[in-house]
Amino acid sequence: MSPQLKLIVLALSLAFAIPLQSQDKVISDALKRIDSNRIQAHINRLASFGTRHALSTGKKRGIVEAGKWIKKHFEKCAASSSGRMLVRYDSFDPRKFARGDRLALSKLKVKEIRSVLAILHGSEPERVIVVSGHYDSRASKRNDVTTDAPGANDDGSGTAAVMELARVLATVETKATIIFAALTAEEQGLWGAKNLAQQMDKSQVQVEAMITNDIIGGAKDKNGKNEEFVVRVFSQGRPQARRNSHERVKRLARVPSESDSPSRQWARYLADAAATYVPKMKIRLIFRLDRFLRGGDHRPFTELGYAALRMTEAKENFTQQHQDPRIENGIRYGDFPENVDPAYIARVARINAAAILSLARAPRPPAAAYISSRLSNNTNLSWKSVPGAKSYRILMRRTHEPTWTKSRNVGLVLKCELEESKDDWLFAVQARDEANHESLPTFAIPGR
Numbered sequence: 001m002s003p004q005l006k007l008i009v010l011a012l013s014l015a016f017a018i019p020l021q022s023q024d025k026v027i028s029d030a031l032k033r034i035d036s037n038r039i040q041a042h043i044n045r046l047a048s049f050g051t052r053h054a055l056s057t058g059k060k061r062g063i064v065e066a067g068k069w070i071k072k073h074f075e076k077c078a079a080s081s082s083g084r085m086l087v088r089y090d091s092f093d094p095r096k097f098a099r100g101d102r103l104a105l106s107k108l109k110v111k112e113i114r115s116v117l118a119i120l121h122g123s124e125p126e127r128v129i130v131v132s133g134h135y136d137s138r139a140s141k142r143n144d145v146t147t148d149a150p151g152a153n154d155d156g157s158g159t160a161a162v163m164e165l166a167r168v169l170a171t172v173e174t175k176a177t178i179i180f181a182a183l184t185a186e187e188q189g190l191w192g193a194k195n196l197a198q199q200m201d202k203s204q205v206q207v208e209a210m211i212t213n214d215i216i217g218g219a220k221d222k223n224g225k226n227e228e229f230v231v232r233v234f235s236q237g238r239p240q241a242r243r244n245s246h247e248r249v250k251r252l253a254r255v256p257s258e259s260d261s262p263s264r265q266w267a268r269y270l271a272d273a274a275a276t277y278v279p280k281m282k283i284r285l286i287f288r289l290d291r292f293l294r295g296g297d298h299r300p301f302t303e304l305g306y307a308a309l310r311m312t313e314a315k316e317n318f319t320q321q322h323q324d325p326r327i328e329n330g331i332r333y334g335d336f337p338e339n340v341d342p343a344y345i346a347r348v349a350r351i352n353a354a355a356i357l358s359l360a361r362a363p364r365p366p367a368a369a370y371i372s373s374r375l376s377n378n379t380n381l382s383w384k385s386v387p388g389a390k391s392y393r394i395l396m397r398r399t400h401e402p403t404w405t406k407s408r409n410v411g412l413v414l415k416c417e418l419e420e421s422k423d424d425w426l427f428a429v430q431a432r433d434e435a436n437h438e439s440l441p442t443f444a445i446p447g448r
């Protein structure tokens, strides 16, 4: 072989070493049905409620009417789900979360606020995937319940994407249950997300993954620039455990790797699904909980030790977020429907669908994976068996690398020996079914 040919072969084998998920026609067909026109229509309608402030009231205006309208849409989706989709409000007293916020408390004549949920039951219903947007909006002042707050991008975009995902996914068979959530009171302090995350924790269901779509409108920044084929995915690394942290968080905090939290595994998994099904889009993995000084609905889930992500457009326009509609020095402030790009939102919704369906149609991940503590230059891995798994796949990367770079299918076994050294590499194990749907990776830790 000539030296050039050798180089080409080497380059090719490296290219194929990147672990890509295999295509499922059911998933690629579902992606094609995501419709940008419907997304734009949802955003226009959401903006038409005037304000969707979480504590707003009114008969034609306000969040109560918006909530009813979203519920009706979910009910239409449920009609095509063969009885698998249930729709309900998640109602709670806002004073549960407003403690310490005196300004909000003084306005709290409202005794009940509500998120809207569509729950699509899978054949393994105790496994749950949550996909959310927040349907509340805000003006310049956080507790201003009357000024117009069209909230087209923040977060009409995420809400519309979730509504369209509910419609398209309602007819797809899954193993895991998917909860489509239009959450309330994100702008007040993530109240809707906190309420839902706490219920998930109490009900002992296994939240396998959560994703919030918040500001995915594809806005142009103040220089008229955007990156229409890039989306940012935020994920937290190893959590810090405090004395009052959840047991799950304390366990994760002891994992001997900075970048192998469940949220990071979910972020890498989503990037793989995007590369497989939506190759036009580039995922910008951002290894931090959120943007500088900002927050989102994935946080309460992260704080309970669940795998949770945030998706946000590549460039933001801050004259169009949390602003009273007005014109000042020639700049039009406010979050209007004409500033969002429905084709961009549809692409982000397709990435959601690709990742959620890949996961929901796959077996559950191994409950644990271990690296033997025997001193040697090889690595002995073992893992817990997964019901329904037809084979297992090992993922590997060097310790300084952000994403998995090598994979090996090992068949239907529960242990294997690899020549890569446990000192130099990180390892995880995925379960696969007969159609090669892959579970989330379980990171291998020292043991047995």
Ligand SMILES: [Zn+2]
Binding pocket: 134, 154, 155, 186, 214, 215
């Ligand atoms: Zn938001």
